[in-house]
Amino acid sequence: MDAQQLKGHLDLLLxxxxxxxxxxxxQIIADVQAATDGYFALREGTLYPALHRLEKQGFITxxxxxxxxxxxxxxxxxxxxxxxxxxxxxxxxxxxxTGAVRGILGGGA
Numbered sequence: 001m002d003a004q005q006l007k008g009h010l011d012l013l014l015x016x017x018x019x020x021x022x023x024x025x026x027q028i029i030a031d032v033q034a035a036t037d038g039y040f041a042l043r044e045g046t047l048y049p050a051l052h053r054l055e056k057q058g059f060i061t062x063x064x065x066x067x068x069x070x071x072x073x074x075x076x077x078x079x080x081x082x083x084x085x086x087x088x089x090x091x092x093x094x095x096x097x098t099g100a101v102r103g104i105l106g107g108g109a
Contacts (some may be wrong), residue, residue: 009094010046011050011059011086012040012087012090012091012094013053013091014032014034014047014050014051014085015054015060015079015087016091017031017032017035018078018079018083019079019087019093022076022077023076023077024065024073024074024075024076024077025044025048025051026075028042028047028077029042029044029047029071032076033065035048051077054083054088057082057086058080058082059079059080059082059083059086060077060078060080060083061080062075062077062078063076063078065077089104
């Protein structure tokens, strides 16, 4: 995994993952890893500061819940309406960016 690529796209990855439904940290890590065939292996030290920042910006909310399996409550994150708007905006920027890169690479990438 290229840390610089992740840094530039972490919010997009997290918002897109939460667009699929509420998730707790461990689920987010597993879902991102599965969806990218292991390319992005998020670490807690990267994930939780980003989640806290997105929560502070109002793009996600976090509520403690007891999972069906039991045990201690975990913080489950949900995308907010403003988070859905931000996700749309970030997807558009990403598409413009990748289109520009494809233009330089000759469209074969």
